[in-house]
Amino acid sequence: MRKEKLVNFQNIAPGQTAILTCPLGPTYERIKINLTGGLLISMITNIVGKINDKPFFTVTGNDLLAENLYEGRSNPTNLLLLDFTRMNAKSSGSKMGATAQTSEMLLTCIPSALLQKLTFEITLAATAPAGCSMTALAQINDPTKNPMVLKKLYSAGAFPYAQDNDIPLAVGMAGAVIKKMFVHQSNYGPAWATSTAYTVGQLVTDGSNLYQCTTAGTSASSGAGPTGTGTGIVDGTAQWAYVSAAGSISYMQVRNAGVIIWEGAPADAQGDQTDYGKVTQAGLTVFDFDLQGFRDKWLNTAVTNNVFLRLTTTGGPFNWRLYQDIVDPVQR
Structure with missing residues (x-):
């Protein structure tokens, strides 16, 4: 080396x-x-x-x-x-x-x-x-x-409502061999917690709402945390401002030519990934076709004519950034 x-x-x-x-x-x-x-x-x-x-x-x-x-x-x-x-x-x-x-x-x-x-x-x-x-x-x-290399393709969008939402993937001549797909939630915050120190700018989710800390401090030792849709929401010595509603993924599918080739809740995917040594990250959902290390199991969308992700969301909006890790000829 x-x-x-x-x-x-x-x-x-x-x-x-x-x-x-x-x-x-x-x-x-x-x-x-x-x-x-x-x-x-x-x-x-x-x-x-x-x-x-x-x-x-x-x-x-x-x-x-x-x-x-x-x-x-x-x-x-x-x-x-x-x-x-x-x-x-x-x-x-x-x-x-x-x-x-x-x-x-x-x-x-x-x-x-x-x-x-x-x-x-x-x-x-x-x-x-x-x-x-x-x-x-x-x-x-x-x-x-x-001639092959790892490429990372970026796209972004938003699902405004609780429903089945489809993200089509490029297929045929425009398709690729996909190793993994990372879905990052843009409007994500960890669940609010009691007696916790928060700094200005930190985000939390309470119920189905997203809040941003505007005054640093420690959250209340009891209660349900910030509520409402205003600003200056007092919580112990911290204060919060409402940002937006925030949805979440409840179920996921990958469909290839009308056939479901992978499905499960986020917890199902995370359980499999933990079994293979991956570490769950807050606000990140992963479709990992390389868990076992065999490239034979990668998703090849170049040999089909219709592949999409179906993400079922609860609440809304759910704002996302998608990165596709593909293996592709370096000159393409």
């Missing part, structure tokens, strides 16, 4: 988009970006990886953190970890016989020898501290001719 510092890192400043340009030649397995000078991953509003100036990997700092923690990776809040390996990969069947486990682990790493340009654009919030900085270290391997 080799590790190199990536030195071409430009325009690192609050409110700006920093650009990391990666040297061509090696295969990039992981890139660790250390955040210094008080910079935190929550202050990274967007990360866009580009191959030959075309986006292939999009995610926010907070969402990347939640997904890494779900995978069981160590990810402190002063680190951006971009991991293109498959640590749980198993040997897979092929026309030539079983594949080697090592080749499966490196299947989705970035083959920069096949590229003309590889960059990552990292946007810092305007509230990031002055004088903050970033340094990047890459875990690399020898050049490869393997």
Whole structure:
């Protein structure tokens, strides 16, 4: 294993988009970006990886953190970890016989020898501290001719009511081999709790409503927490403001050509994922086709004509961000 510092890192400043340009030649397995000078991953509003100036990997700092923690990776809040390996990969069947486990682990790493340009654009919030900085270290391997790479596709939407809601996936020539899908709830807050210290800006859910802390303090030792739809809602020494109603997912399905190929409540998915060493994250729902490490079980929407997610919601709205982790030819 080799590790190199990536030195071409430009325009690192609050409110700006920093650009990391990666040297061509090696295969990039992981890139660790250390955040210094008080910079935190929550202050990274967007990360866009580009191959030959075309986006292939999009995610926010907070969402990347939640997904890494779900995978069981160590990810402190002063680190951006971009991991293109498959640590749980198993040997897979092929026309030539079983594949080697090592080749499966490196299947989705970035083959920069096949590229003309590889960059990552990292946007810092305007509230990031002055004088903050970033340094990047890459875990690399020898050049490869393997043309596949992990891509992360982003979309977002909202379900305003309690009902069955469908998210169609690209199929046929526009389809892809999907490894995982991450559904982040934008209007999510953990359940309100008694005798808990809250800071300004924190979100909680109480009943079917979402509240934001406007005055830091400790919640009441008894009672039901904030209620109503106003501002200045007193709760112990803390105060809250109503943000919106907030729905939740009660049931999930994946349908392929009219056939249900996966279904269950979020708790069912989380139970399976825990069995395979994944770590449940608040506000995150995962469709994981790579739990067992076999790529034979990935969802291939390129060979069908109708695939969609059906999310049944209670309450509303349910605002979401969806990331599809796909395995795709690097030049597509």
